[in-house]
Amino acid sequence: MSGRISLEVLTSSGRVGAFDRALHDAGSAPLCRGSVSTVQINVGRVCNQACLHCHVEAGPQRTELMSQAVADRVLELLSASPQVETVDITGGAPELCPEFRRLVVESRRLGLQVIDRSNLTILFEAGQETLAAFLAEQRVHIVASLPCYSESGVDAQRGHGVFEPSIRALQLLNSLGYGIDGSGLTLDLVYNPGGAFLPPAQAELEEQYRNELKQNFGIGFSSLLTLANMPIKRFAHALERDHQMADYMALLEQSFNPATIPGLMCSSQISIGYDGLFYDCDFNQMLDLNIRPRSIFDVSSYDELAGAEVMTASHCYGCTAGSGSSCGGALLD
Secondary structure, eight states: OOSOOOOOOOOTTOOOOHHHHHHHHTTOOOOBOOSOOEEEEEOBSBOSOOOTTOSSOOBTTOOOBOOHHHHHHHHHHHHTOTTOOEEEEESSSGGGSTTHHHHHHHHHHTTOEEEEEEOSGGGGSTTOTTHHHHHHHTTOEEEEEOSOSSHHHHHHHHOTTOHHHHHHHHHHHHHTTTTOTTSOOOEEEEEOOSSSSOOOOHHHHHHHHHHHHHHHHOOOOSEEEEOOOOSSHHHHHHHHHTTOHHHHHHHHHHTBOGGGGGGOGGGTEEEEOTTSBEESSHHHHHTTOOOSSOBGGGOSOGGGGTTOBOOOOGGGHHHHBTTOOBTTBOSOO
């Protein structure tokens, strides 16, 4: 079998892909978005790391960053959308976008929860010396990538020498109250598999993380989130290079679990690109599966995006395989 697959997309032409047939066979209606409670903003693809599993293909050589005009409009729509509860800021390393701190401050001023999806080592980059204190002051919920609790596991995915500053960053965040019971400062860690397999049970792996990080480094955290690797962009290239794409797609399809469908993040979330275009999720964004309305400049509120059918493709098996996967971790216990 060839290691390369084509993504079948449900489009206005009515062509139905394998994932949509799986939904139908499971007795599920097509995926539709309800009220938008979470706005996820990808502010750019510039990053100080270039991780193996990155579905964004972010890295130090990328240049895409959100402009002031786009950030202005994002915030205008937030103020006009009372149903939104959470602003989820991602990248790249989102903190490298010049608009990042303003998005945080203004979103918090509106009374919204703000999530920062951090790679941890960003705390020690030049110009970011006040970042940790800023996040604590704004009471930002940090979701931090740490794909393993061992040096070899982290460095294999994220690059040589990444583990040590990641541990120092977690210790710094703990010193500010992050991940400490009663502080109100949430520090979640994210596990991604190191290869073409599904994450283990989230609760069991969380217990291992707690024991290892506390015993070896004195580190505490709030929760562990397990995410499946999506077969797109950089991880897809690795799968194709190693002739594992067909096997990985077969694993995802065979592990399709209809019980995950009610919890899918696309049912209550919208994704915005650095250029202001709308997508059903960050994964669809990286595949350029733009929806309509196309842009933040085409609507007067995020309310207008409720009720629309979600655009799907074969990579959606990644969110519905096994215990499920979302930006909030596993969908099932």
